[in-house]
Amino acid sequence: MPSPAEKRSYVARYYQLMLDGSEPAGIVKSVEYGGTKGELLAQPVGGMPWKTKHIHNPTNDPFTIQIGMAMSKDFFAWVAKSWAGQVERKNGSVITYDADLKPMFEYVFKNALILETTVPALDATSNENGYLTVKIQAEEVENHFDPGGSAIQPVTPSRQKLWSPSNFRFDIDHLSGYDARRVNKIDQFVVKQNVKPVSTGPDWMYQIEPTSLEYPNLAVTFSMVSAKPWFDWHKEFVQGGKNMAKNEKTGAITLYSQDLKTELLSIDLRSLGLVNLAMEKSDATNAQVRRVKAEMYCEEMIFNFKG
Numbered sequence: 001m002p003s004p005a006e007k008r009s010y011v012a013r014y015y016q017l018m019l020d021g022s023e024p025a026g027i028v029k030s031v032e033y034g035g036t037k038g039e040l041l042a043q044p045v046g047g048m049p050w051k052t053k054h055i056h057n058p059t060n061d062p063f064t065i066q067i068g069m070a071m072s073k074d075f076f077a078w079v080a081k082s083w084a085g086q087v088e089r090k091n092g093s094v095i096t097y098d099a100d101l102k103p104m105f106e107y108v109f110k111n112a113l114i115l116e117t118t119v120p121a122l123d124a125t126s127n128e129n130g131y132l133t134v135k136i137q138a139e140e141v142e143n144h145f146d147p148g149g150s151a152i153q154p155v156t157p158s159r160q161k162l163w164s165p166s167n168f169r170f171d172i173d174h175l176s177g178y179d180a181r182r183v184n185k186i187d188q189f190v191v192k193q194n195v196k197p198v199s200t201g202p203d204w205m206y207q208i209e210p211t212s213l214e215y216p217n218l219a220v221t222f223s224m225v226s227a228k229p230w231f232d233w234h235k236e237f238v239q240g241g242k243n244m245a246k247n248e249k250t251g252a253i254t255l256y257s258q259d260l261k262t263e264l265l266s267i268d269l270r271s272l273g274l275v276n277l278a279m280e281k282s283d284a285t286n287a288q289v290r291r292v293k294a295e296m297y298c299e300e301m302i303f304n305f306k307g
Contacts, residue, residue: 013099014152017065019074019092026071029131031094033107034061036141057199059206060141062115063107065094066131069163069264076305079134082114083191083303087210089113097152106147109138113208117191122168124184130165137195139208167260170220172251172272175229182226186253187219191301215301217275224279224290234277248273263306271299
């Protein structure tokens with residue numbers, strides 16, 4: 001048996017998500033595993049000066065993955081259903097591969113729900129690659145070391161469909177005089193599925209049940225040159241109190257590939273209402289483009305993966 005000094009360190013190179021058995025869902029950029037934590041109970045017993053401790057109904061922490069646009073259509077369909085409140089549970093695993101691209105560790109999960117999808121800040125000045133972040137909650141997990149299986153082939157950047165947060169467009173309907181080209185930034189936002197743990201009969205582990213779905217507010221920044229339609233809407237909707245459903249807008253966020261022609265993902269925005277409108281800080285000593293930030297609520301977001 002080799003001594004601990006002779007064992008090679010676990011050096012991971014690739015992480016692959018598998019869904020519903022052995023079906024590959026795609027290579028993920030990173031994974032943050034959750035642990036399994038027992039609920040600690042402390043009870044006084046007899047005349048002892050200390051309490052006895054034991055654990056009760058453990059829960060699995062969520063695990064989080066960062067993904068590009070090369071995941072399978074089935075995976076993105078799972079995300080789309082979570083945004084629509086159509087709760088779907090999945091079984092699968094995340095396999096870690098070593099430097100030789102051979103499986104070295106497998107994190108197996110069962111009855112998993114998508115808790116959060118984070119869309120990163122979209123910025124016209126960004127030159128980095130973009131990734132969505134997905135948080136997943138499973139009812140059962142297992143850790144398998146040296147799971148076996150054959151080596152995988154490396155994935156080339158072109159296959160991964162690298163996407164930059166600078167390649168986006170924000171459209172809003174029925175805003176007279178609006179110019180989509182002037183929106184240069186959308187702040188990061190998160191769509192959340194809230195859940196609660198439920199203790200059921202003799203089951204040792206908690207079951208996870210969905211509760212409410214949360215759509216976030218959106219914050220967009222644009223040039224002062226195109227701000228007048230926004231200020232007109234603000235005067236009517238916020239200051240004038242005309243904020244009925246008929247005064248709300250619809251819109252969309254579209255993400256494009258590197259050629260700026262191919263649509264990768266669109267997010268339809270329903271029932272947009274203006275919450276706040278403010279000019280960003282400017283300095284008379286520095287020549288800079290004057291910009292305005294608008295904050296809007298959104299009652300529904302629809303996830304459309306173009307594939």
